[in-house]
Amino acid sequence: MKLYEYMAKDIFRNNGIPVPKGRVFTSAEEVTDFVAQVGSVAIKSQILTGGRGKAGGIKFAKDPEEAAEKARELLAMDIKGLKVDQILVEQKLNIEKEIYVAITYDGARRKPLLIASAAGGVEIEQVSEELLVKRLIDINVGLQPYATREITRQLGLTGQIAKEVADIMLKLYQIFRKYDAELVEINPLVVANSQVLAADGKMTVDDDASFRFGDDVPLVEEKTAVERRAAELGISYVELDGEIGVMANGAGITMATLDLIKEFGSSSRNFMDAGGGTSREATASALEILLSTQPKALLINIFGGITRCDDVAKAFIQVKETMDIRIPVVIRLVGTNEEAGVAILSEHGIESYRKIDEAVAKVVAFVQAKGA
Structure with a gap:
C-alpha cells in the first residue's frame, strides 16, 4: 500500500526528519489564510502515481489570490486517470x-x-x-x-x-x-x-x-478506471505508459515478459496477471481491457497449467470477432491443451509461438516498424 506524500511527511516529522511547513486542503478557498502566513508556496496534487510534476500536478504561487487560483486548477485536474481531490500546500524553498x-x-x-x-x-x-x-x-x-x-x-x-x-x-x-x-x-x-x-x-x-x-489513515491504493475494472474481474492489473499491451498468467511470468520487452528495446503498456483457471468469459474481458488502453501491439503469453491454452485461444477469437482489432497481436501458447489452442488460432490464420523470446522479438519488431 502506498501513502500519500503528506502522510509520509507526517511520519517523517514525527520521527525527527525536518519537512517544509505545510497543510493539506480539499478546497481552494481554504488555502488563502495559510498562504498569507507563509508567503510563496508550492502547491502539490496528492495522488498515488509518479510523474505528477511533468503532468502539471505541481504549481507555485506568490500570494493568496494566485494560490487560490492555482489550487482550483489542480483540484479540477485528472492525472493519469486519477482525480485530484486534495492538495498539499507548502512553504516554497530556496x-x-x-x-x-x-x-x-x-x-x-x-x-x-x-x-x-x-x-x-x-x-x-x-x-x-x-x-x-x-x-x-x-x-x-x-x-x-x-x-x-x-x-x-x-x-x-x-x-x-x-x-x-x-x-x-x-x-x-x-x-x-x-x-x-x-x-x-x-x-x-x-x-x-x-x-x-x-x-x-x-x-x-x-x-x-x-x-x-490506525483506522483514521486511508491506506487505499488509488486506481485508474481501467485498473478498477480489472480489479472487479479479479485480475491483477497495473497501468503503465509503454507501447505493448501484455497479458500473461502468473506474476512471475508477467514480470519476466515485461523485462524481455525492455531487453528487446520496447516498453510495456501494462502489467496484467490474468491468473490461473480464468474462465473464457473473463479472459475475453481481460483482452477487451487491454485493447481499451490503445497499445501499439498486444502480446499474450500463456503457460498453460490450470489455464487451458484452448480456452485462451477461443477467448481471443471471440474478442477478434466482436472488436475491430487494428493492432498486431502476438501469441505464445505452451502447456495444457497447447495443440488444440494452436490449431484454433491456425484455423483463423493466427500464428503462435512456443518460445517467449521469439514472441517478444516479433511483437517488438511490429512496434518498431510501425514507428519507423
Missing part, C-alpha cells in the same frame, strides 16, 4: 542542493538496501549507476552511524550538512523498520537556507502492516 535517499528491500540478497545519490530531484532510473551509492544493511546489526558517515563522504558532503544528512539516513531506517515499509524515499532531500529538509516523501508499506496506522 533550494541550494538536491540529494536522493531511499531504503528499500533487496529481495535477491534478502536485506534492506540504502540507495543515495548527489543527483536528487530527478527520476532515479535516469541516474547513471556510477552516481549511485548503495549499501546493504545487515538486519541483525542495523544501519550504524559509521556507515552513514561513509555514505555522506561518498556523496561529497561535508561539515554540518553531512552530519544532518547522515542523521536523516539513520532516522529513515528506523521508519523503514518501525512501519514494516517496503520503500521509504526522499527525493529530493534538499539543502535550503543551510538546513536539510525532506522536500518530498514516498512510502510503501506491507499490506499486513496497516494496523500500525
Whole structure:
C-alpha cells in the first residue's frame, strides 16, 4: 500500500526528519489564510502515481489570490486517470542542493538496501549507476552511524550538512523498520537556507502492516478506471505508459515478459496477471481491457497449467470477432491443451509461438516498424 506524500511527511516529522511547513486542503478557498502566513508556496496534487510534476500536478504561487487560483486548477485536474481531490500546500524553498535517499528491500540478497545519490530531484532510473551509492544493511546489526558517515563522504558532503544528512539516513531506517515499509524515499532531500529538509516523501508499506496506522489513515491504493475494472474481474492489473499491451498468467511470468520487452528495446503498456483457471468469459474481458488502453501491439503469453491454452485461444477469437482489432497481436501458447489452442488460432490464420523470446522479438519488431 502506498501513502500519500503528506502522510509520509507526517511520519517523517514525527520521527525527527525536518519537512517544509505545510497543510493539506480539499478546497481552494481554504488555502488563502495559510498562504498569507507563509508567503510563496508550492502547491502539490496528492495522488498515488509518479510523474505528477511533468503532468502539471505541481504549481507555485506568490500570494493568496494566485494560490487560490492555482489550487482550483489542480483540484479540477485528472492525472493519469486519477482525480485530484486534495492538495498539499507548502512553504516554497530556496533550494541550494538536491540529494536522493531511499531504503528499500533487496529481495535477491534478502536485506534492506540504502540507495543515495548527489543527483536528487530527478527520476532515479535516469541516474547513471556510477552516481549511485548503495549499501546493504545487515538486519541483525542495523544501519550504524559509521556507515552513514561513509555514505555522506561518498556523496561529497561535508561539515554540518553531512552530519544532518547522515542523521536523516539513520532516522529513515528506523521508519523503514518501525512501519514494516517496503520503500521509504526522499527525493529530493534538499539543502535550503543551510538546513536539510525532506522536500518530498514516498512510502510503501506491507499490506499486513496497516494496523500500525490506525483506522483514521486511508491506506487505499488509488486506481485508474481501467485498473478498477480489472480489479472487479479479479485480475491483477497495473497501468503503465509503454507501447505493448501484455497479458500473461502468473506474476512471475508477467514480470519476466515485461523485462524481455525492455531487453528487446520496447516498453510495456501494462502489467496484467490474468491468473490461473480464468474462465473464457473473463479472459475475453481481460483482452477487451487491454485493447481499451490503445497499445501499439498486444502480446499474450500463456503457460498453460490450470489455464487451458484452448480456452485462451477461443477467448481471443471471440474478442477478434466482436472488436475491430487494428493492432498486431502476438501469441505464445505452451502447456495444457497447447495443440488444440494452436490449431484454433491456425484455423483463423493466427500464428503462435512456443518460445517467449521469439514472441517478444516479433511483437517488438511490429512496434518498431510501425514507428519507423
